[in-house]
Amino acid sequence: MNPDRISRFFSIAGMQIELQAPSDCPGLLLEDRTDPFSGKPPRPAAAVTVDWRESAAPLRAEGELVYDPGAIWRMFRGEGFWCAELSYADDTGAVGKDGVRSLLYANDTWDRLTLKERRIDPGWHGLFSLGAGELAVRASIVPTGGLLLHASAVDDNGRGVLFSGRSGAGKSTQLGFWSGRPGVVTMTDDRAAVRCSPEGGASGYGTPWGGLPGTSRDHSAPLAAIVMLEQAPENRIERLSPAAAAAALACRAFLPYWDRSLMQRAFANLETLVRTVPVHLLRCRPEPSVVDLVRSVL
Amino acid sequence: MKRKESFLLQNVGGENLLVPIGAQVMDTSGIITLNETAAFLWEQLEADRSEEELAAALAGGFEVDEASAAADVETFIAELRENGLLA
Numbered sequence: 409m410n411p412d413r414i415s416r417f418f419s420i421a422g423m424q425i426e427l428q429a430p431s432d433c434p435g436l437l438l439e440d441r442t443d444p445f446s447g448k449p450p451r452p453a454a455a456v457t458v459d460w461r462e463s464a465a466p467l468r469a470e471g472e473l474v475y476d477p478g479a480i481w482r483m484f485r486g487e488g489f490w491c492a493e494l495s496y497a498d499d500t501g502a503v504g505k506d507g508v509r510s511l512l513y514a515n516d517t518w519d520r521l522t523l524k525e526r527r528i529d530p531g532w533h534g535l536f537s538l539g540a541g542e543l544a545v546r547a548s549i550v551p552t553g554g555l556l557l558h559a560s561a562v563d564d565n566g567r568g569v570l571f572s573g574r575s576g577a578g579k580s581t582q583l584g585f586w587s588g589r590p591g592v593v594t595m596t597d598d599r600a601a602v603r604c605s606p607e608g609g610a611s612g613y614g615t616p617w618g619g620l621p622g623t624s625r626d627h628s629a630p631l632a633a634i635v636m637l638e639q640a641p642e643n644r645i646e647r648l649s650p651a652a653a654a655a656a657l658a659c660r661a662f663l664p665y666w667d668r669s670l671m672q673r674a675f676a677n678l679e680t681l682v683r684t685v686p687v688h689l690l691r692c693r694p695e696p697s698v699v700d701l702v703r704s705v706l
Numbered sequence: 707m708k709r710k711e712s713f714l715l716q717n718v719g720g721e722n723l724l725v726p727i728g729a730q731v732m733d734t735s736g737i738i739t740l741n742e743t744a745a746f747l748w749e750q751l752e753a754d755r756s757e758e759e760l761a762a763a764l765a766g767g768f769e770v771d772e773a774s775a776a777a778d779v780e781t782f783i784a785e786l787r788e789n790g791l792l793a
Contacts, residue, residue: 655737
């Protein structure tokens, strides 16, 4: 390790993520949301290195544009590397919507990354705690058998339950109904990771990228169920077939659309998931009694 | 006619999921599910095929008469064209 550089370790979805930065630079200035994920996992599913580099010049993506989801980032393909361009402003508003905040370079297996950023002003913080870190985990988890899902998650006395659905379906509302009950640990209100084990079964994890800071923690639980949420006038829960579960979850997974081989692996992970973990459709009113209805199928 | 290259068809949990890969994602919306015959026709379109050839392949691969196969192919091709999935 170069003495001029320091490392900070994170445990996210069972992966060890090492963020390296120059010791004379606050390149590790991050939002508080990553604090609960500081440290090393006991048995890492993968070791990912993020080499943080400061750029004095304006950032410009390298390679050919291959994926533009119309969001805050775009993916480019260079000779043997991926380059994600992240463009959104932080709370300081110092960078306009079209300004490039960060470039995230990755190898094909997404375990050797370089994050190039430009410090703007004293209110600056690195995007590892926001879009860059989320994108890194979204991709690097796939080769480990995992997926990142648009879902909230709880550990109900050792039984992990994910709640997924379109925005407004009630993911955060569910978390509120479960929170504070004996033996219940909330894991995330918006971004849950899952990983299937070669020995069978799957685990759910909280990640730092929830909707509200402070609701996520580095916690995992064996998955007992995934619940797809729909608002309805009556409460009803039914188990989905693996085919229906695959179609429903594919729309709620953060998939690597820019890379065919990584997508094939992601779909293989989804196949294992829907054949391993029961997936239910919960049509419900937003009321606490649905906790008992969900528990009835665990 | 041929399908666009920039898609991935994969059976997941018994469901045929068709997803755009790469730049084409910019022009299309999300994940498409295909039934068994549609997935069969999509695979046929890896090579250049006429509607007549597709109908014959469908009639040979599934227990449908040629008239029904031709109608199914016509509908499917129209949907592919409408959604910009043909090369």
